[in-house]
Amino acid sequence: MGNVLGFLCGHFCNPSSDSQPPHGVSYATAGVSALAHDLFDFEITSQVPQGLSKHVVSSKKAQANWYRKLADAWKLEKPPPRTPEEASRLVIQTLKRHQKKDVEGLLTFYGLPLPHTLVELSAPAPTTASLPDGVKFELETLPVDAKAVADGDTVTVYVSTAHTRESSCIPIEVRNAAIQRSQARNAKNFAKADALHKTITDAGYRVLTFQNEEILARKYRIRLRGIDAPESGMPYGKEAKQELTKLVEGKCLRVLVYGEDRYNRCVGDLYCNGKFIQEAMLKKGFAWHYKAYDKRAELSKWENEARAKRAGLWASSNPEQPWEWRKGKREGK
Structure with missing residues (x-):
């Protein structure tokens, strides 16, 4: 294999x-x-x-x-x-x-x-540390590629299928395709290997290579919970994407997932080396607090601090709200 x-x-x-x-x-x-x-x-x-x-x-x-x-x-x-x-x-x-x-x-x-x-081996195993209220599950990602950052509030991550949560739910067709792909590559049948990798990617997985080692990983699209960054076509959209890239590129992330949005993205809080990514984006002035979907007071506090310093997008006298910009696009304005 x-x-x-x-x-x-x-x-x-x-x-x-x-x-x-x-x-x-x-x-x-x-x-x-x-x-x-x-x-x-x-x-x-x-x-x-x-x-x-x-x-x-x-x-x-x-x-x-x-x-x-x-x-x-x-x-x-x-x-x-x-x-x-x-x-x-x-x-x-x-x-x-x-x-x-x-x-x-x-x-x-x-x-x-x-x-x-082990204490009291016959007793039930102790429960792990409880997650914050509302968290459905936690992800520990592989290092993030810069190309995986779509904009200032969306990033694609991959999680190793060796992770205990993932190992028990790999579709059998993905397992088989991963093995057959490895065999095809060993036989230098790269056309077959590429076709098998398409089967894997179509199912939401991917074989990634790090330091000459291959790993089967599951793909997740993450929408950062509680913030809304300027879209790519808006002022500071490019800068917001660059800031998020700088924060996560090449790093492993801890993601607390609260649910999914209508685009099938996981909505979650991102942490990297103990740093709360949403906090960093808000304090740098590259995102709004998305109050319609998240009422956390600390997010408003961090946005207000950036406003007071005229950081990032707050250097503009009247920055447009991303949700209003999207609404205008939908209505053809």
């Missing part, structure tokens, strides 16, 4: 330390993604990961049996494990009749907590 899906988002996104746990995991939660990736891989190839035998005592045949059980158990978890503790509990409970050395070796391989470090 080549390197498809072999790249983990954690490779780019702020490792917590310079130490490297087993299996190349760069920080704790990446072990969850690594396990999810390998279970997905196993369902397609029936192969367990290389290097596992160094940590366990049983045969490759026994290891394949573990991965078969774990893949079934993982798919039944709703939602799938998100934290190392949740993943560790799933492994221990699924393989509770197997040798202790094998279970602990498997956990060590992924850098997951060992049984004696």
Whole structure:
């Protein structure tokens, strides 16, 4: 299957330390993604990961049996494990009749907590930190390409299918196309590979290459919640797009998704290295507070600060509101 899906988002996104746990995991939660990736891989190839035998005592045949059980158990978890503790509990409970050395070796391989470090193993796994009210789900993106920024309030992002939320819902036709594309490329049948990639992109996915590694990723279009930037044909439209590009280009984003708009874009709050992107856009004067859809007082505060400083679009004496500009366009004015 080549390197498809072999790249983990954690490779780019702020490792917590310079130490490297087993299996190349760069920080704790990446072990969850690594396990999810390998279970997905196993369902397609029936192969367990290389290097596992160094940590366990049983045969490759026994290891394949573990991965078969774990893949079934993982798919039944709703939602799938998100934290190392949740993943560790799933492994221990699924393989509770197997040798202790094998279970602990498997956990060590992924850098997951060992049984004696977990509190009340038989009790339900603790819930993850609660998200803000109204958030439907959270995304952790791959680094953003500059071309993915459409304007000052819309950006296209990609999320690795190794992420626990994505790994359990990849359409089977996309899985198959990704494998067949890799095989076609290895055989230098690039026409077939391109046709298969079109199948993947038509389904809302894409195979991306980073540092000679390929990864299957899901595409999301994000509309920044609570702000409205000048359109490209308006004064400061170009500058707004440039500012958003500067904030997100080449960086991983955390996206809190609240819902979808009528254009099937996810409406969400964007964070990058702890910085709230909407706040930055408002304070620089490259967006309006979109009060019709978001009543947060802090957004009005940041807009008013920019107005007082005559920053960005507020340098104009009477800047046009983007929603009124769009209305005029629709009405042919």
